[in-house]
Amino acid sequence: MPDGQFYEGPRMLRFKVNYDKCIDGIALLAEHKPGITQYYIGKVFFFADKEHLLDWGRPISGDHYVAMDHGPVPSVIYDMLKDDAGLPDEVNEKLASRISITLNGKKREVYAHATADNHRWQSLSKDEVKYLLDSLKKYGNKSFTELRNITHNERAWADAYETGSNNAPMDYEKLIPDSFDDRSAFVEQIKERAAFDRA
Template identity: 50%
Template sequence: MTRFPFNWEKSIQAIDYLASLKPGITQYYIGKIIFFADREHLLDYGRPITGDRFVAMEHGPVPSTILDLLKTDSGYPDEIVEELHDRIAIEPEGNKLHVYTKGEDKFYSLSGSDKEYLAEALEKYGSMSFAELKRLSHEDPAYESAWEKPGANNEMDIELWFAELADPEKAKQQFVEAAKCTG
């Protein structure tokens, strides 16, 4: 399975950027918005925004590292957790985490297309209900394939996304080459 390296700075800035556009966004919506934005950006530009690995969970695809990072006991190095908390505030409410920007407004690691795709995904999916997002994300071929495997939290093969392109084999070849260059 081909992967891109996870980019901490871009991922933290993507969380902050979404919180700046929609104060109080929950971890569930952050996960879904990043899933849709990463997928579309990969299909259009040959690279994802965050490089996170997506796993198939009960309520749909989850960017594994990003959602773990939002937990208070993530276990990630202190400097990464501090960088996140310098940029955002997390307010728990029941089983939800509401995320707010601290107004850094500097997204130097995010390209123009990264911000564009995050904003477009938020606009398109950010007001959908939990049930709508769950249904829509369950239709993803990489999710379906991972969900059918035995065990829990199976990683999704994002190469399956290329099936919807005009020349999926050429796209997969370019994807593998791009992943090698950034890895």
């Protein structure tokens, strides 16, 4: 979409997906919790992205979240962890160099490749690493049902899900609570450096 032009109809706050941060984040989580499934990776990223947005005005991954039955799902990260998702070859190759995926029934368990590279998270800032690990610590050991219930209380998820559309896109703006200090000014600052897309 050219700069300064918007689709007609409802506009939704979006960010540009950062593939490198997604890959490094997946590998980071898999290193700290070997065998972590795609479900938990998605939920850990969601809460880390939300908290980073509220503190710094932008998410870590920039991924496009959609409302699915069991809560928010980062669509690009979800595709990264599937077979034949149609992502660029360089993205698939970089991810494959960092992690391996083992099928355990219907679950896809993710493991990080051993590496001595001290710069293996080079696309992530120290703060971004901390947000992801804090989110993993807080949500990584909750049960499937607990996480499902927690995410179903998120307004951004509920509003998107209630549209009845399949995998309805979620609006980052709705992650910002009404009680947030100077919410309107904060939202305007975010909009200056983010993108809009139609719902």
